[in-house]
Amino acid sequence: MSRIAFINARLVCPTAGVSHGTLMVEDGVIRASGAVEVPGDAVQVDCGGRLLAPALVDLGVFAIDRAAFRAGGIARVALMPDTTPVLDEPGIVQRSALIGKPDLWIHPISAATRGLAGKELAEMAICRSAGARAVGTGRGWIADSSVMRRVLLYARDLDCAVIAHAEDGGLARGAVATSGETATRLGLPAAPALAEALAVARDLMLAEETGARLHLRQVTTAAAFDLIRAAKQRGVRVTCGITPAHLHLSDIATSGFRTFAHLSPPLRDEADRQAALAAVRDGTIDVIASGHDPHGAESKRLPFTDSSAGMAGAETLLALSLGLVRDEVIGLDRLWSLLAANPARVLGVDAGTLESGMAADLVLADADAPWRIGTDTLVARAGNTPFDGMPVQGRVLRLWKGGREIG
């Protein structure tokens, strides 16, 4: 039996809270934590009082970028179905589910509709048996309400969450920005912010009626948060997420046609950003994810409307999220619910806490280490971050997957 004792750690667990002590791992599984006796044969890892927490579970990435995930303290990712080819075939799903192991566990989100076209149901059950942990609409919205209803009904039978993108397709067609002063000054095609709430309202009603599990991957506007808050109170099985970009930036970041700030959904105005922070604080938001989507110059060094939406977010996810703790929006244990426990629950995987019996997916981090985000210094496949030059605190020091350190 191999034993590892993580001693002198500041343990952060979404369920048990924050404590100082030791974490015991046996054969890759967490066995005990707190004031435990360290057996003589255990390998000791002195955490130096630093933060030891569940490795992050990143719900919704668009590329497999090992170096970025390693640097970000991410041990599991849910892969969006918008790959080429689309994740709607069991062979491709199975391959995706296996290629990361053992260092990185990839949980494929298979396409809810064939080819993500929003018309015919995809083979959800077969894909699930091939390793898919959820079904999703990808980058797009299913415009046809009857198709979306059948997706939810069918996924409910499989007890599988439907991960949806919430932007009304008609309003958002061709838009690359949120309607407002910035888009008007730049002369960019824009959609009103309520494109999101419209889509959320429909999908919530369908989820309520069908009883399906719905996860809205990115919710970014005040009106949509209000709808979700109310739906949760009614008992609708809905969860929602956001990325740090929408918590830290408003649409002013796109000034000067900065394509690194071209995101989907687009950045919103300051009032919506404040609403997002409030929704993190009051528990409306369940998940913070990176939305990791590296794009090189060929798709970003273009006129804004022609550039691809998306940001490389994996490496900056933890540092930017720790800012929420420093700003006293939430506590550390709640942050790890957002970054690990809740995404694991949406995917139905046993991960994200330090409870006994969990796989030892662990991250050791220096929560205070200062550094500066730079497009040239990221290890990701591309450095398209809208946070270039921003000083942050919080560095991942070491990462373990199932008790095995990832170098």
Add this chain to the structure above:
Amino acid sequence: MQRSDHRPSTLIEGGAVFPHRHLTGIEGLQPHEISFLLDEAEHWVEANRTHAAPDKRMAGLTQINAFFENSTRTLLSFEIAGKRLGADVVNMHAAQSSVKKGETLIDTAQTLNAMRADVLVIRHMSSGAVQLIADKVACPVLNAGDGWHEHPTQALLDALTIRRRRGSVAGQRVVICGDVLHSRVARSNILALTALAADVRVCAPSTLMPPAIERMFVTPFTDFDQAIEGADVVMMLRVQNERMDGGYIPSSREYRMRYGLTAERLARVPNALVMHPGPMNRGVEIDSVVADGTQSAITEQVEMGVAVRMACMDVLTRRARGVEGWA
């Protein structure tokens, strides 16, 4: 020469009076910098009218007009302006270029840069495209229109027309009417005219009005008859035919009824100046009798266009030409 609307409190001379490498938009220009370009243009208006002895100050310089979007009038205006100044003018049309073969804008920019152009004039259908090129090349870049974003020389020629006809831009009530949402002419004019302290109103159906436009210090109207009240200048915008097939406006005749500048409407402001950036949809946004009438400054706008573009190219190449105080 007309008196400028704005003057810096202390005299600025040489390159300090216009410290910009490019002209990518009116955004970022100070009021006195706009006035400086207008003052410079005045000189060329007179020179062009009197057929004065040729001034070939740009002789030996290469001007490339790279138009990724079709244009006749603006291209011609820039070409004439360059030739009057003695530049070697080369036109690159997107239709004939490798852009259609998938070459990226940056590659095209680097190609033009490697050919050692001395000034680039660029029109592109995407907002921000001209700035993108300007960041990548060594020579001055003039924006001849990018998407819905800016068309700075149009705003300058409009301001010059207004200043010459009305004596000043400051305090003039200017009504800009038409497809404001998709109009770079409107955006540049709003920036230039408000910088010069005009009272700017914009008028459009709500389907063609950009959100939060009042944040650009203009007053929005949806009723043209209200907007035109007390106007000193009525500037009509071209409405693309494809916007009037039910997408944004039910029909062209309905548009004319609500927003057309007819003789009856104009009769309510008998002293107002009528302007249009062209090309006009006669009988839709503007009636022929108005366009060709005594209040119209439309042909004068075209004339001012050449002068303004001569001024811009002269000013932007002064550093490269080693003009005293600019080098």
